[in-house]
Amino acid sequence: MExxxxxxxxxxxxxxxxxxxxxxxxKACIPGCTELEGSVEExxxxxxxxxxxxxxxxxxxxxxxxxxxxxxSLTITGEGKGGAxxxxxxxxxxxxxxxxxxxxxxxxxxxKVGGKLAQLGSRVIDGFAKKMADQFFTRFxxxxxxxxxxxxxxxxxxxxxxxxxxxxxxxx
Amino acid sequence: MPKDTxxxxxxxxxxxxRFLTGDGNYTDDINVHGQAYVHFLRSxxxxxxxxxxxxxxxxxxxxxxxxxxGKDFEGVGSIPCGWQVTGRDGKPMQEPxxxxxxxGKVRHVGDPIAAVVADTPAQARDAAEAIMxxxxxxxxxxxxxxxxxxxxTKVHDDLENNLCYDWGFVEDNRDAxxxxxxxAAHVTTLELVNNRLVANPMEPRVAVGVWEKGTDNYTLxxxxxxxxxxxxxxxxxxxxxxxxxxxxxxxxxxxxFGTKIFxxxxxxxxxxxxxxxxxxxxxxxxxxxxxxxxxxxxxxVTKIELALDADHNFTAVRxxxxxxxxxxxxxxxxxxxxxLHGTLMAGNYRTxxxxxxxxxxxxxxVPVDAYRGAGRPEATFQLERVIDKAARELGxxxxxxxxxxxxxxxxxATPVAVEYDTGDYPATMDKLSEIADLSGFDxxxxxxxxxxxxxxxxxNCYIEACGIAPSNLVGQLGARAGLYESATVRVNATGxxxxxxxxxxxxQGHETSFxxxxxxxxxxxxxxxxxxxxxxxxTPMGMGTYxxxxxxxxxxxxxxxxxxxxxxxxxxxxxLLEASDSDIELKEGKFSVAGTDKSxxxxxxxxAAYVPHNYPLEDIEPGLExxxxxxxxxxxxPSGAYACEVEVDPETGQxxxxxxxxxxxxxxxxxxxxxxxxxxxxxxxxxxxALLENCSYDSEGQLLSxxxxxxxxxRAADLPMFTVDHSCQTPCTHNPLGVKGCGEAGAIGSPPSVxxxxxDALHSGGCKIDHIDMPLTPSRVWAAMTGAAAAxxxxxxxxxxxxxx
Numbered sequence: 001m002e003x004x005x006x007x008x009x010x011x012x013x014x015x016x017x018x019x020x021x022x023x024x025x026x027k028a029c030i031p032g033c034t035e036l037e038g039s040v041e042e043x044x045x046x047x048x049x050x051x052x053x054x055x056x057x058x059x060x061x062x063x064x065x066x067x068x069x070x071x072x073s074l075t076i077t078g079e080g081k082g083g084a085x086x087x088x089x090x091x092x093x094x095x096x097x098x099x100x101x102x103x104x105x106x107x108x109x110x111x112k113v114g115g116k117l118a119q120l121g122s123r124v125i126d127g128f129a130k131k132m133a134d135q136f137f138t139r140f141x142x143x144x145x146x147x148x149x150x151x152x153x154x155x156x157x158x159x160x161x162x163x164x165x166x167x168x169x170x171x172x
Numbered sequence: 173m174p175k176d177t178x179x180x181x182x183x184x185x186x187x188x189x190r191f192l193t194g195d196g197n198y199t200d201d202i203n204v205h206g207q208a209y210v211h212f213l214r215s216x217x218x219x220x221x222x223x224x225x226x227x228x229x230x231x232x233x234x235x236x237x238x239x240x241x242g243k244d245f246e247g248v249g250s251i252p253c254g255w256q257v258t259g260r261d262g263k264p265m266q267e268p269x270x271x272x273x274x275x276g277k278v279r280h281v282g283d284p285i286a287a288v289v290a291d292t293p294a295q296a297r298d299a300a301e302a303i304m305x306x307x308x309x310x311x312x313x314x315x316x317x318x319x320x321x322x323x324x325t326k327v328h329d330d331l332e333n334n335l336c337y338d339w340g341f342v343e344d345n346r347d348a349x350x351x352x353x354x355x356a357a358h359v360t361t362l363e364l365v366n367n368r369l370v371a372n373p374m375e376p377r378v379a380v381g382v383w384e385k386g387t388d389n390y391t392l393x394x395x396x397x398x399x400x401x402x403x404x405x406x407x408x409x410x411x412x413x414x415x416x417x418x419x420x421x422x423x424x425x426x427x428x429f430g431t432k433i434f435x436x437x438x439x440x441x442x443x444x445x446x447x448x449x450x451x452x453x454x455x456x457x458x459x460x461x462x463x464x465x466x467x468x469x470x471x472x473v474t475k476i477e478l479a480l481d482a483d484h485n486f487t488a489v490r491x492x493x494x495x496x497x498x499x500x501x502x503x504x505x506x507x508x509x510x511x512l513h514g515t516l517m518a519g520n521y522r523t524x525x526x527x528x529x530x531x532x533x534x535x536x537x538v539p540v541d542a543y544r545g546a547g548r549p550e551a552t553f554q555l556e557r558v559i560d561k562a563a564r565e566l567g568x569x570x571x572x573x574x575x576x577x578x579x580x581x582x583x584x585a586t587p588v589a590v591e592y593d594t595g596d597y598p599a600t601m602d603k604l605s606e607i608a609d610l611s612g613f614d615x616x617x618x619x620x621x622x623x624x625x626x627x628x629x630x631x632n633c634y635i636e637a638c639g640i641a642p643s644n645l646v647g648q649l650g651a652r653a654g655l656y657e658s659a660t661v662r663v664n665a666t667g668x669x670x671x672x673x674x675x676x677x678x679x680q681g682h683e684t685s686f687x688x689x690x691x692x693x694x695x696x697x698x699x700x701x702x703x704x705x706x707x708x709x710x711t712p713m714g715m716g717t718y719x720x721x722x723x724x725x726x727x728x729x730x731x732x733x734x735x736x737x738x739x740x741x742x743x744x745x746x747x748l749l750e751a752s753d754s755d756i757e758l759k760e761g762k763f764s765v766a767g768t769d770k771s772x773x774x775x776x777x778x779x780a781a782y783v784p785h786n787y788p789l790e791d792i793e794p795g796l797e798x799x800x801x802x803x804x805x806x807x808x809x810p811s812g813a814y815a816c817e818v819e820v821d822p823e824t825g826q827x828x829x830x831x832x833x834x835x836x837x838x839x840x841x842x843x844x845x846x847x848x849x850x851x852x853x854x855x856x857x858x859x860x861x862a863l864l865e866n867c868s869y870d871s872e873g874q875l876l877s878x879x880x881x882x883x884x885x886x887r888a889a890d891l892p893m894f895t896v897d898h899s900c901q902t903p904c905t906h907n908p909l910g911v912k913g914c915g916e917a918g919a920i921g922s923p924p925s926v927x928x929x930x931x932d933a934l935h936s937g938g939c940k941i942d943h944i945d946m947p948l949t950p951s952r953v954w955a956a957m958t959g960a961a962a963a964x965x966x967x968x969x970x971x972x973x974x975x976x977x
Contacts, residue, residue, distance in 0.1 A: 083301040084300075084301055086216040087216055112872060114216045114281070114874050115217075116460065119281075119460065119463065119464070119874075119875055119878030120878065120879050120881065120882075
């Protein structure tokens with residue numbers, strides 16, 4: 001399946017770029033990611049626990065960042081084996097464009113599943129992939145610019161403006 | 173007055189008592205002391221090269237006896253194919269190796285890579301998860317036309333390409349057919365898909381392999397329609413076990429529909445591993461495994477052209493079909509789209525010129541082989557659909573167009589190499605008209621319209637060749653087996669009879685119907701006859717049950733053996749009655765001397781045979797047991813006419829079957845109740861194909877419909893009450909019972925009538941649609957109604973992703 005979407009992040013492009021390359025951000029953003037080790041250069045070994053339709057599985061595999069054109073585009077690919085559940089593979093081509101409010105992320109996602117996941121989950125896989133992508137980029141947005149929840153805004157102001165944890169980290 | 177015993181009576185099925193009360197003895201009920209369990213690690217990619225398999229961790233897991241990979245089977249034979257088709261170029265088909273466990277490459281989702289034998293099924297499953305396999309993905313070959321294009325990825329590296337064979341039939345007719353179509357007053361063309369199906373017998377496949385150290389004898393318990401065939405194929409071609417050291421037992425079998433004819437890798441694995449592990453090894457398929465390892469059915473993409481003259485006589489038929497073989501050649505796969513399909517393209521009609529072209533193609537999908545009807549449903553569907561379309565184009569009544577072209581003289585030699593011995597097609601059409609109340613259709617249509625529904629009527633005929641098959645003929649056609657059947661009739665001292673037949677039952681009711689024949693011949697009660705089948709140790713070499721052959725071929729063997737028994741018993745009776753054996757008559761269980769009141773009971777004669785105190789020992793041997801092998805002189809040709817009435821909901825595209833009627837000619841009928849049951853089951857499966865069932869792959873070769881969430885089986889609520897009739901009887905001329913066989917008819921005759929009915933309903937609602945590919949799900953019907961059919965609809969490209977509308 002394939003899907004295209006975009007999202008505005010209220011942060012400058014270099015900040016967004018740096019966030020994508022930060023393994024802690026990546027780990028926090030990949031839904032169900034319990035372990036992520038490695039580096040941008042070497043690639044990451046990851047463990048992801050996910051439920052696709054009726055199939056719940058622990059996927060062990062790799063996450064790779066490639067085709068890096070700083071600070072405008074890169075590709076994130078992931079590939080995991082879920083044992084008897086089959087496998088899942090996915091990738092996102094991400095483009096960063098400067099806008100008035102910060103940075104626009106355009107992403108072009110492709111996802112594939114095989115084995116039992118395809119056999120039992122094919123009807124739900126499109127929705128699942130969209131949900132995964134949505135969650136990933138929502139978490140990413142939160143990591144960079146802070147939670148969208150307005151209740152948290154005053155607290156954020158007290159600590160010097162609305163900022164995500166990553167943004168705070170890089171500003172300090 | 174219906175009979176209550178013997179041929180033509182309908183005693184209830186004696187086997188049903190144990191089936192319905194949980195006392196059946198299925199293969200999974202067999203547990204051998206000390207048995208271990210195997211779990212197969214199967215490929216989850218459609219096509220790939222195995223770069224490494226690491227079994228170290230799995231082998232060390234609790235309870236694991238041994239982990240097997242393809243390496244362990246390097247010295248073992250390939251799973252054989254039982255039929256060789258010769259292509260138009262005169263060359264034999266391309267025949268790839270089919271390993272028990274993958275050697276170097278995986279070729280379909282479900283292809284077994286490794287196998288773990290462990291103390292418990294759970295331990296075997298857990299350990300299989302710990303096997304580390306690295307597979308380098310290769311492009312999957314799914315679409316048949318793309319598979320045979322230049323430069324396509326090859327499923328088998330050592331073959332020239334993905335074309336198994338390109339078969340033309342009858343090649344000598346080709347030019348004449350082309351000319352007739354060119355010169356015809358009218359040509360109707362239809363492109364269609366015969367959708368891929370999964371047989372889904374209620375009982376999944378099971379195998380238990382046993383090896384005895386003391387004797388070096390092997391036993392395989394397996395879910396098979398033909399244990400002798402498995403013994404020969406597996407013993408001689410795969411494992412190198414001589415038949416006298418190998419026993420194959422198929423106990424009660426819970427449905428087969430063809431998919432349990434074939435020899436499967438799992439059977440060979442369990443037998444091999446039993447010796448390798450020094451323990452019995454058992455495998456029980458899960459339903460998920462069944463979807464990706466049982467041979468699938470159908471999967472043809474066809475273009476058919478029907479030529480007619482100005483008077484609407486059929487002048488020629490030309491077809492071009494792509495037939496999916498899947499990744500390997502299953503046991504009888506090559507014969508299905510060729511000899512079981514091309515030879516039926518004349519149907520019930522006097523078409524003088526026919527040419528059938530079939531391209532069989534390898535793809536990265538589960539192997540495809542015979543499924544209820546096997547080739548004949550595909551032939552019937554395209555022919556009966558194109559005739560319906562022709563009638564619509566010509567503005568004539570589709571029934572009258574059929575009647576006009578019926579074959580009416582028998583025997584009739586078709587232009588496609590078979591000779592129909594008997595039939596009466598107008599009679600079955602008349603009967604259909606009566607039982608389906610065709611004259612009341614217009615009134616029923618009005619009632620439906622008043623409810624806001626569109627009603628349609630679909631009628632079609634069918635003919636099939638069954639009672640498979642004359643051995644010398646099929647030998648010429650490429651069969652690597654004889655297709656006779658065998659029976660031993662063993663009369664016991666006290667008069668009871670045990671019939672050991674090479675036929676097998678996977679739901680057909682042989683234990684009830686076969687005794688009816690013996691009871692009729694001898695005049696004893698059916699309860700005195702017991703049927704033994706399914707065990708190579710105590711039945712003569714037989715070819716099993718498929719192709720509606722059991723009563724026509726197996727029953728004939730039983731009759732021949734029983735005749736020998738009766739002839740010998742008459743000699744014994746003649747001795748006891750001090751008369752000439754030519755004067756002895758057997759009637760109602762008594763031997764009597766013609767024209768006298770002298771008689772001796774059946775039981776007295778059988779006792780004398782085994783206690784030969786007063787016995788002509790100088791002339792005949794003691795005992796009363798005879799064996800016969802029967803090889804049919806021709807196929808049998810059941811035929812019939814079917815009618816389906818549907819309602820289509822114009823708001824949703826939902827199709828409901830309102831009425832279904834079947835008028836069949838099966839020749840003589842042994843047990844009318846069982847025959848009706850066979851027709852009911854066949855229609856249910858045919859309706860399943862027409863409306864619900866679809867085995868679907870994505871373009872990566874992932875099997876998408878592999879559970880009952882996505883593969884829709886027909887349920888009772890999807891079907892109306894059926895009206896079936898088999899009173900039109902033109903007995904077969906060449907077998908002793910005059911029977912034709914009835915097991916497949918319902919599945920052959922019903923899909924076109926359903927589709928014809930839906931198309932008729934859509935036309936009545938103003939949607940001038942020529943064709944919709946099966947299954948006619950609401951989304952497909954709706955898409956067709958609104959002109960939204962997917963691109964490539966009805967073509968190989970369009971069907972490659974069967975899940976689309």
